[in-house]
Amino acid sequence: MKKKLPEINLKELEKLKEENFRERLEFLDKYADWVKKTDNSKWSSAQKAIINRKSD
Structure with a gap:
């Protein structure tokens, strides 16, 4: 029977x-x-969080 x-x-x-x-x-x-418009330390922390989430 064909679907x-x-x-x-x-x-x-x-x-x-x-x-x-x-x-x-x-x-x-x-x-x-x-x-x-965001401070580099805040921006880089956000990027680190994204990278760490992807590697989990």
Whole structure:
């Protein structure tokens, strides 16, 4: 018995892809602004925490 594959709406998928890309760019802009205005010791501590979380 063959399983029926789900139907995929390619237009909706493309819309979600574009929205995701836009959200990522907005995040990067906000993060870059934060890095520019934040003291280096605070910024580097935040980076260390992110790196340590990824390695766990």
